[in-house]
Amino acid sequence: MSGRALSIVIALALVAITVVLAVYASRQLGSASDHYTAGGRLRGWQNALALAGDQISAGSFLGITGAVALTGFTGFYLAAGLPAAYLLILLLVAEPLRNLGHFTLADVICARFEGRLLRGTVAVATLVISIVYMVIQFVGAGLVAQLLFGIDYVPVVIGLGVITTLYTVLGGMIATTYIQMFKASVLLVVVAVLVVISLSKVGFNPVGPLLHARRLLGDKVLVPAHKGTTASLENVSLSLGLVLGFMGLPHVVLRFLTVRDAKAARDSTRIAMWIFSVFFLVLIILGYAALNEVGHAAILKANPAGNLAAPQLARAVGGEVMFALVSGVVIATVLAVLASLAIASSGAVAHDLYTQVIKHGDVPPERQLQVSRVAGAVVAAIAVVIAIAARDKNVAFLSNVAFAIAASSTTPVLLLTLYWPRFNRGGATAAMIGGLIVSCGLVAVGPDVLGGSHVFGLSIPALVSVPAAVLFALAGTAVCGPRPECAGTPYAEIRRRAFPA
Amino acid sequence: MAKLYAGMEREHTQATDAAAARRIRVALISAAALVVVVLALPILTSFTHVLDGVVGGISVAYIVGFAEFVVAMAGAVIWCRWVERQAARRDPADGRAGASERPVADRGRSAR
Numbered sequence: 384m385s386g387r388a389l390s391i392v393i394a395l396a397l398v399a400i401t402v403v404l405a406v407y408a409s410r411q412l413g414s415a416s417d418h419y420t421a422g423g424r425l426r427g428w429q430n431a432l433a434l435a436g437d438q439i440s441a442g443s444f445l446g447i448t449g450a451v452a453l454t455g456f457t458g459f460y461l462a463a464g465l466p467a468a469y470l471l472i473l474l475l476v477a478e479p480l481r482n483l484g485h486f487t488l489a490d491v492i493c494a495r496f497e498g499r500l501l502r503g504t505v506a507v508a509t510l511v512i513s514i515v516y517m518v519i520q521f522v523g524a525g526l527v528a529q530l531l532f533g534i535d536y537v538p539v540v541i542g543l544g545v546i547t548t549l550y551t552v553l554g555g556m557i558a559t560t561y562i563q564m565f566k567a568s569v570l571l572v573v574v575a576v577l578v579v580i581s582l583s584k585v586g587f588n589p590v591g592p593l594l595h596a597r598r599l600l601g602d603k604v605l606v607p608a609h610k611g612t613t614a615s616l617e618n619v620s621l622s623l624g625l626v627l628g629f630m631g632l633p634h635v636v637l638r639f640l641t642v643r644d645a646k647a648a649r650d651s652t653r654i655a656m657w658i659f660s661v662f663f664l665v666l667i668i669l670g671y672a673a674l675n676e677v678g679h680a681a682i683l684k685a686n687p688a689g690n691l692a693a694p695q696l697a698r699a700v701g702g703e704v705m706f707a708l709v710s711g712v713v714i715a716t717v718l719a720v721l722a723s724l725a726i727a728s729s730g731a732v733a734h735d736l737y738t739q740v741i742k743h744g745d746v747p748p749e750r751q752l753q754v755s756r757v758a759g760a761v762v763a764a765i766a767v768v769i770a771i772a773a774r775d776k777n778v779a780f781l782s783n784v785a786f787a788i789a790a791s792s793t794t795p796v797l798l799l800t801l802y803w804p805r806f807n808r809g810g811a812t813a814a815m816i817g818g819l820i821v822s823c824g825l826v827a828v829g830p831d832v833l834g835g836s837h838v839f840g841l842s843i844p845a846l847v848s849v850p851a852a853v854l855f856a857l858a859g860t861a862v863c864g865p866r867p868e869c870a871g872t873p874y875a876e877i878r879r880r881a882f883p884a
Numbered sequence: 885m886a887k888l889y890a891g892m893e894r895e896h897t898q899a900t901d902a903a904a905a906r907r908i909r910v911a912l913i914s915a916a917a918l919v920v921v922v923l924a925l926p927i928l929t930s931f932t933h934v935l936d937g938v939v940g941g942i943s944v945a946y947i948v949g950f951a952e953f954v955v956a957m958a959g960a961v962i963w964c965r966w967v968e969r970q971a972a973r974r975d976p977a978d979g980r981a982g983a984s985e986r987p988v989a990d991r992g993r994s995a996r
Contacts, residue, residue, distance in 0.1 A: 463926075467918055470960050474914055593946070602943070606943045649964050649967065650964070802908065802912065882908065
C-alpha cells in the first residue's frame with residue numbers, strides 16, 4: 384500500500400473512532416446543560432486534555448513547524464506568548480467564568496449587565512470569531528488533503544462540514560470533549576514518536592537540531608531577523624493579540640463552564656499549560672529538524688508557507704508509514720477543533736440570539752436544543768461556503784486575526800466586567816461594538832486583504848484595536864454613567880459570586 | 885441572639901470581601917507584570933540587538949523565550965498553590981473544598 388493510500392486509511396479510521404465517540408456521548412445527553420457545557424461535570428484532567436486539544440491543533444502543528452523551518456526565530460513568535468496567555472486565563476478569568484457563566488460567553492457578561500443589545504452584540508462577536516476560526520480550519524484541512532492525499536478540495540471541505548455537524552447534533556459538548564481528548568492524545572503520541580526519531584539523528588540531544596542547523600547555515604537561522612519598523616510593529620501586535628486574545632475566544636471560554644468546581648477550573652488550565660508548552664517547545668525542535676533533513680528549498684517548493692514541513696520531515700526520517708500516520712492525524716485533529724467552534728457558535732445563536740434576544744427567554748429547553756442543532760448546521764454551512772470561496776486566498780493570517788478580534792472585543796469587555804466597579808452597560812456595549820468594528824475594519828483595509836494598496840500597514844491590528852476598544856469602554860462608561868439603568872447588578876454582588884470565599 | 889448572628893454575618897461578609905479584594909489585587913498585579921514580560925521579547929528582539937548573541941550554540945533570544953515558558957509554567961503552579969492555601973485557611977475543616985470549590989450542582993447551577 385502506498386504512503387498516500389495508507390494516510391487515507393488512517394485518517395478514515397481516526398474519523399470513524401471520533402464518530403463512535405460522538406454516538407457514545409449522545410447516550411449521555413439529557414439536557415440543554417449537557418449539550419452546551421457537558422452538564423458542568425467534567426474533571427480537571429478531562430477538561431485539561433480538551434483545552435490542550437484546542438491548542439495543539441493541526442494549524443499549530445503544521446504552521447509553527449513550517450514557520451520555524453522557513454523563518455527561524457520569527458516562527459517562534461507564534462508559540463512564545465501561548466503559555467503566558469494561559470497563565471493570564473488562570474489568573475484572571477478561569478474561576479470567575481466558571482462561577483458566573485451558564486452556557487455562553489454572553490451569559491458571563493450579562494450576569495452583570497442585562498440588555499438585549501449587549502447580549503446580541505456579544506453573540507455576534509462570538510459568531511464572527513468562531514466563523515473566522517472555522518474557515519481557517521476548513522481551508523487548511525482542504526489544502527492539506529489536496530496536497531497529501533490528492534483528493535479534491537471541495538469534497539473534503541463539505542465532508543468535514545457534514546462530520547462537524549454530526550458531532551454537534553449527536554453529542555454536543557460531551558462529544559466534543561471526548562473527541563478533543565482522543566485527538567490530543569493521538570497527536571501527542573505521534574509527535575513524540577516523530578521527535579524521538581528526529582533526535583536519534585543527532586545523538587538524542589534535545590537542542591541537537593538547532594546546533595546542526597547553525598553548523599549548516601550559520602547564526603542567521605537562530606537569531607531574530609530585523610526587517611524594519613512595520614515588521615517589528617507586526618511582531619509586537621501579533622504577541623499582544625495572542626496573549627490577550629486567548630481569554631476572549633468563545634470556544635476557550637466555554638471550556639471553563641464545563642468543569643465541576645473552581646479547583647477543576649484551575650487544575651485544567653495548569654495541566655493544559657504543561658501539555659501544550661512541552662508540545663510547542665517540541666515543534667521548535669521539529670522545525671529545525673525539518674530544515675536539516677528536508678531542506679529549505681524542498682519545504683518552500685511543497686508549500687510557500689511551509690505548512691507541509693512536518694509531514695515532509697516524517698517521510699524523511701520515518702518513511703511512508705510515519706508520513707501516513709502524521710498526515711492522517713492532521714486531518715482528524717482539524718475535526719476536533721471544528722466541533723468546539725460549532726458548539727460555541729450554535730450556543731450563541733440558540734441561547735443568546737434566539738432564546739434571550741428574540742424570544743425574551745421564553746423558550747422551552749427542548750426547543751432551544753433543536754434550534755442549537757439547526758444553528759450548528761447552518762454556521763458550519765456558512766463557514767464551508769466561505770472556505771470554498773477562499774480556497775485560493777492566503778488564510779494563514781486569519782488565525783492571528785481571530786485572536787486580534789477577540790483581544791479587541793470580548794476580552795476587554797470580559798475583563799472590565801469582572802474587575803472594574805464603575806464599568807457599566809454603555810461601556811460594555813460601546814467596547815464590544817467599537818472593538819469589533821475597528822479590528823475587522825483594520826483587517827479589511829490591511830495588507831492581507833488590499834495587498835499593495837493597503838490603507839493600514841499591519842496585518843494584525845491588535846496594537847491599535849485593543850487600545851481603541853479600551854477607549855470605547857471608557858467613553859461609553861462616561862456617557863452612560865449617571866443613568867441608573869446602565870449600572871446593572873451591583874459590583875459587590877458580582878465580585879462575591881465571581882470570587883466566593 | 886439575632887443581633888449576635890447579624891454581627892457574625894457582617895463580620896463574615898467583611899472577611900470574605902477582604903479576601904476577594906486581596907486575591908483580585910494579586911491577580912491584577914501579576915497579570916500586568918506578565919503582559920510586560922511577554923511583550924518585552926518581541927520589542928527587544930525586533931527593535932534592538934540586545935538578544936542577538938549566541939551562547940553555547942543557542943541564540944540568546946531563544947534562551948529568553950524558553951525562560952518565558954518556564955516562568956509561565958512555574959507561575960501557574962505557584963498561583964494554584966497560593967489560591968488553595970487561601971481556601972484552606974478560610975475553610976480549615978475541608979482545606980480542599982471551600983465554598984468556591986464546591987461542585988456546581990450543589991450551588992444551584994443545575995436550576996439555570
